[in-house]
Amino acid sequence: MVAGVAAGGGLLLSCRLGRRDDAVGAGTFAPNAWIRIGRDGVVTLVMSQVEMGQGTYTSMPMLLAEELDVGLDQVTLEAAPPARPYFNPALGFQGTGGSTSVREMWVPLRHAGAVARTMLVTAAAQEWGVDAATCRAERGTVYHDATGRMQSYGQLADKAARLPVPDKVALKDPKDWKLIGTSAKRLDSASKVNGSAQFGIDTVLPGMRFAAVGASPVFGGTLGSVDDSKAMTVKGVSQVVHLADAVAVIASNTWAARQGLAALDIKWNNGPQAALSTADVVKQLQEASTKPGKVARKDGDAGAAMTVATTKVEAIYEAPFLAHATMEPINCTVHVRADACDVWVGTQVAGRAQAAAAKVTGLSKDQVTVHNRVIGGGFGRRLEVDYVTQAVAIAKQVDGPVKVTWSREEDIQHDMYRPYYYDRISAGLDGQGKMVAWSHHVAGPSILLRWAEKSLSGLKAAGISNLVTTIKGIDLDAVDGAVNTPYDFPSMLVEYTRVEPPGIPTGWWRGVGPTHNVFVVESFIDELAAASHQDPVAFRQALLKNSPRAAAVLELAANKSGWGAPMPAGHGRGVSVQHVFGSFVAQVAEVQVTGSDVRVTRVVAAVDCGVQVNPHIIEAQMQSGIVFGASGALYGEITLKDGRVEQGNFHNYRVLRMNESPVIEVYLVKNTEAPGGMGEPGTSAVMPAIANAVFAATGTRVRKLPISTALAG
Numbered sequence: 001m002v003a004g005v006a007a008g009g010g011l012l013l014s015c016r017l018g019r020r021d022d023a024v025g026a027g028t029f030a031p032n033a034w035i036r037i038g039r040d041g042v043v044t045l046v047m048s049q050v051e052m053g054q055g056t057y058t059s060m061p062m063l064l065a066e067e068l069d070v071g072l073d074q075v076t077l078e079a080a081p082p083a084r085p086y087f088n089p090a091l092g093f094q095g096t097g098g099s100t101s102v103r104e105m106w107v108p109l110r111h112a113g114a115v116a117r118t119m120l121v122t123a124a125a126q127e128w129g130v131d132a133a134t135c136r137a138e139r140g141t142v143y144h145d146a147t148g149r150m151q152s153y154g155q156l157a158d159k160a161a162r163l164p165v166p167d168k169v170a171l172k173d174p175k176d177w178k179l180i181g182t183s184a185k186r187l188d189s190a191s192k193v194n195g196s197a198q199f200g201i202d203t204v205l206p207g208m209r210f211a212a213v214g215a216s217p218v219f220g221g222t223l224g225s226v227d228d229s230k231a232m233t234v235k236g237v238s239q240v241v242h243l244a245d246a247v248a249v250i251a252s253n254t255w256a257a258r259q260g261l262a263a264l265d266i267k268w269n270n271g272p273q274a275a276l277s278t279a280d281v282v283k284q285l286q287e288a289s290t291k292p293g294k295v296a297r298k299d300g301d302a303g304a305a306m307t308v309a310t311t312k313v314e315a316i317y318e319a320p321f322l323a324h325a326t327m328e329p330i331n332c333t334v335h336v337r338a339d340a341c342d343v344w345v346g347t348q349v350a351g352r353a354q355a356a357a358a359k360v361t362g363l364s365k366d367q368v369t370v371h372n373r374v375i376g377g378g379f380g381r382r383l384e385v386d387y388v389t390q391a392v393a394i395a396k397q398v399d400g401p402v403k404v405t406w407s408r409e410e411d412i413q414h415d416m417y418r419p420y421y422y423d424r425i426s427a428g429l430d431g432q433g434k435m436v437a438w439s440h441h442v443a444g445p446s447i448l449l450r451w452a453e454k455s456l457s458g459l460k461a462a463g464i465s466n467l468v469t470t471i472k473g474i475d476l477d478a479v480d481g482a483v484n485t486p487y488d489f490p491s492m493l494v495e496y497t498r499v500e501p502p503g504i505p506t507g508w509w510r511g512v513g514p515t516h517n518v519f520v521v522e523s524f525i526d527e528l529a530a531a532s533h534q535d536p537v538a539f540r541q542a543l544l545k546n547s548p549r550a551a552a553v554l555e556l557a558a559n560k561s562g563w564g565a566p567m568p569a570g571h572g573r574g575v576s577v578q579h580v581f582g583s584f585v586a587q588v589a590e591v592q593v594t595g596s597d598v599r600v601t602r603v604v605a606a607v608d609c610g611v612q613v614n615p616h617i618i619e620a621q622m623q624s625g626i627v628f629g630a631s632g633a634l635y636g637e638i639t640l641k642d643g644r645v646e647q648g649n650f651h652n653y654r655v656l657r658m659n660e661s662p663v664i665e666v667y668l669v670k671n672t673e674a675p676g677g678m679g680e681p682g683t684s685a686v687m688p689a690i691a692n693a694v695f696a697a698t699g700t701r702v703r704k705l706p707i708s709t710a711l712a713g
Contacts, residue, residue: 029157031119031165033085034064034112041140041154043070045109047077048086048094049101050348052375052382053624054679055617056101057188060109062613063102066179067113067171069137070153072187079372082351082365094351097383097508099581099677102613106675114169116160123159124151174611174672183616188374200346200373203333203403209238211394211404212257214264215246215414218643219503220271223247227265234260241397248394254405273503273643278420281501281640282318285422289443293495294473296442297483300491305437309428313531315524317425318704319516321638322418322509323411323653328376330387330406334395336361341368341392342401346375348382356385360392379628380508384416412653413645416507417638419445419478421516422499425524433532435543438489440482442517443497445506446475473498477508481517481684486550486579487525487543504640510628511680514580515687519633519705522576522688527701536575536692537563549608549669550577553586556606556667561588567697570594571601574692576685582676583609584669587626589662589689593697596711600630600662600690605682607666610673618678619666625682626664631655633687637706 029037036044045064051057061075080086080094087093089108090100117137124142125132128149135144140153174180191197216222226247228240236256241248249260306312333344334357341361347353350370357368375382391404406414421444428437474496483494509515529539537558544551554577557563563573570593577586590602605622612618635654639646647653691702694711702710 029116029120029153029161031116031160032112033083034109035068035116037116037153037157039154039157041152043068043075043140043153044078045075046080046086048080048088049105050079050096050346050350050372050375050378051188052096052346052348052378054101054621055186055614056096058184058186059102059613059617060105061187062179062184063105063109064113066177067110068117070140072179072184074140077187080350082354082370094349095383096348096378097380099679099681101679102675103582103677106611106613110171111169114171115166118166118169119160119163120153120156122163123156127151127159180611180613182614184614186617192374197374199328199376200333200344201328201331201376201405203344203373205333205335205344205401207400208333209250209252209398209400209402210254210257211241211248211250211398211402212254212261213246213248213390213394213404213406213410214261214266215410216268216270217413218268218270218274219276219505220273221245221643222269222271224267224269226267230263230265231260234263239398240264241394243390243393246390248404250398250402258407270643276502276643277641278639281420281504282422284501285420285443285499288497288499289422289424289441291497293441293443293497295493296474296479296496297492297494299489302437302439302491302493305491306426306428306439309436310431311429311531312426313429313524313527314424314426315527315703317423317520317523319421319519320636320705321420321504321506322632322636323415323638323647324377324379324381324509325412325650325653325655326377326379326381329408329411330381331404332388332391333401333403334391335401336392336395339363339367342371343368343388343392344371344373345388346373346378346382347385347388348375348378348380349385352385353388356389357392360389361396379510380512381416384507386416386505408650409648412638412647412649415638416505418509418512418515419447419506420501421478423516423520425520427524427528429528429532433534435528436490438492440493440520441495441497442479442482443499444478444516445500446478446498447506447508447512448475448477449498450506475513477513479513479517481514481578481580482521484579485521486547486577486584487540488546489543503643510625511580511684514578514680514684515629515632518576518578518580518684519687519691522578523691523701523703526574526688526692526695530695535564540575540577544577547579549584550579550586552669553577553584553606553608556669557586557588557604560606560665560667561590561602561604563588570697572693572695572697574689574694574696576689576692578681578685580684581678581681582674583607583678583681584676585622585681585685587685587689589686589693591690591693591697593694593711596708596713598634598690598694598707598711599660600634602663602665603630603686603689604665605667605685606669607678607681608669608671609676609678610671611675612668612670613675615668618668621678622666622682623664625680626686627656627661629683629686630662630690632683633690633705633707635706635708637709
């Protein structure tokens with residue numbers, strides 16, 4: 001992409017967005033991979049990013065519509081097929097995650113709209129024999145005010161389709177924006193309310209069968225033997241499918257399939273992890289953390305500075321395995337035929353889902369069609385394709401389409417868990433309470449390396465450099481929030497040691513690295529403030545002199561929360577500040593503590609995410625992240641015993657209930673910086689704010705999550 005200044009203001013951009021498709025049909029204007037405009041004037045955005053509650057089905061059309069000069073109500077959406085033009089530039093593949101959608105599509109979608117608008121205006125100007133500069137576009141119509149002529153985009157589609165696609169176009173000056181910066185109503189709300197939105201679990205096909213699955217309860221276990229005689233007597237059950245590590249019952253309805261599964265007599269081969277416990281995992285991490293790790297960041301000589309520090313503070317922090325527990329449990333519908341395979345699923349990675357189905361069936365990727373759906377909660381779980389692989393393997397043995405739906409127990413006990421992290425952290429203060437040294441050693445799994453190691457050559461061929469560079473031994477995600485703190489430390493050392501728990505699958509969980517690193521860093525900053533007898537906000541402010549945006553959100557959150565005002569006994573306030581996912585966020589949490597019970601009563605969040613595409617969605621994302629993060633901080637914990645996950649449903653894997661949700665206030669800072677991400681920052685920021693508030697209320701420091709377990713002793 002090439003940028004420059006355009007005459008008359010705005011930004012001049014040259015950007016390749018996929019080839020122009022001349023095979024879409026006569027009368028359809030498709031100047032790039034993202035846009036189609038038919039003779040009827042309908043504008044279709046071919047949508048690469050999936051909607052899973054975060055608002056992409058509104059924010060992405062806003063970017064396009066702004067530059068295309070159409071109303072948001074004039075844009076329809078169509079899920080993009082797996083294809084290179086729809087790759088996420090930040091991830092290097094077609095994916096929705098990492099709070100990257102607005103950040104990465106901010107320029108490409110505006111450019112796509114500007115290209116189409118430029119061509120449509122040019123087509124009208126040529127027909128009228130006037131200078132294109134004397135024409136204007138508004139709500140899908142080109143006007144020539146001097147002569148009173150006008151033509152709709154639909155009327156111009158044929159003419160525009162015959163024009164060359166310009167490489168360079170001018171983007172609007174921000175002062176001319178009509179949509180960007182407004183709290184436009186979400187386009188997907190009505191369909192979700194009236195039930196017309198199609199989630200993966202809503203898939204219904206003629207002749208469809210239903211499958212209930214039981215997988216090995218022990219990680220790494222395999223299927224031994226199955227007595228299905230009782231299951232086959234259940235009305236509606238037609239078939240029992242055996243896989244290497246699971247069994248599925250096929251029936252005419254979900255209830256029959258579940259009853260059939262319960263009637264099976266299954267013997268499992270438990271494998272090498274049959275005695276694995278959480279304590280075993282922690283011991284492995286603890287031992288690894290005592291040895292030198294890979295250096296992720298080194299400023300100055302932290303070791304030498306520590307030797308002359310007046311006060312030295314050390315701590316060990318632990319963050320547990322966490323499940324995603326999405327509202328829509330794992331499901332996938334598949335129809336395998338001799339020469340084709342169709343997959344109906346909600347996935348954050350359509351291309352990976354297609355590749356997985358092709359591998360299982362032996363078909364080419366071109367023979368696999370992925371029908372991507374709206375997702376009822378992703379949080380990183382649907383960046384994985386284990387459930388697609390399983391569903392296709394089952395469907396290969398079934399005549400006709402089959403919907404595979406996991407029970408809530410299967411969903412929680414066979415998740416791809418947020419890794420368990422074990423952190424050693426220390427810092428030194430001088431006689432005035434100023435920091436002189438900071439040392440942080442992160443020990444835990446590497447999700448990025450796991451992805452890269454699966455298909456390193458394929459990743460290189462796809463140009464996924466951000467994954468491949470982690471082969472040097474540093475998982476950039478695992479240390480995110482540790483190496484890039486907003487603070488000005490005189491000397492700083494961050495190390496990383498990769499430790500893979502035996503047999504336990506790990507994956508992204510709405511923030512991953514930052515959800516644990518921000519908890520550790522911000523909790524420990526509070527410890528240092530206490531050790532130096534300083535106010536937690538004032539202590540942070542002294543370290544943020546070189547980060548004005550972080551300092552500004554901290555001051556805003558503190559002021560709006562009434563920081564420093566007295567609170568009743570058993571109540572406390574805690575603060576956090578962070579710079580992750582390209583956004584600056586500060587939060588103040590207020591809690592009420594009664595014994596081991598913690599009630600989060602209020603959270604005040606100040607957000608600087610650069611340009612605000614849709615302030616309402618930003619607020620909603622922050623609210624959602626706070627509730628999600630509070631659930632994890634207070635209750636979230638996956639534990640292992642005898643190689644099995646002990647939690648199985650919401651009775652023992654708690655999430656915040658509606659009556660437990662705090663009052664949430666969100667304050668936005670306006671500026672013209674490029675947009676940052678918003679899907680995950682709320683989650684990572686709230687966890688230490690709550691823990692610090694608990695300390696303020698009780699004097700008990702929480703170094704191991706969840707808080708409820710820590711306080712129960």
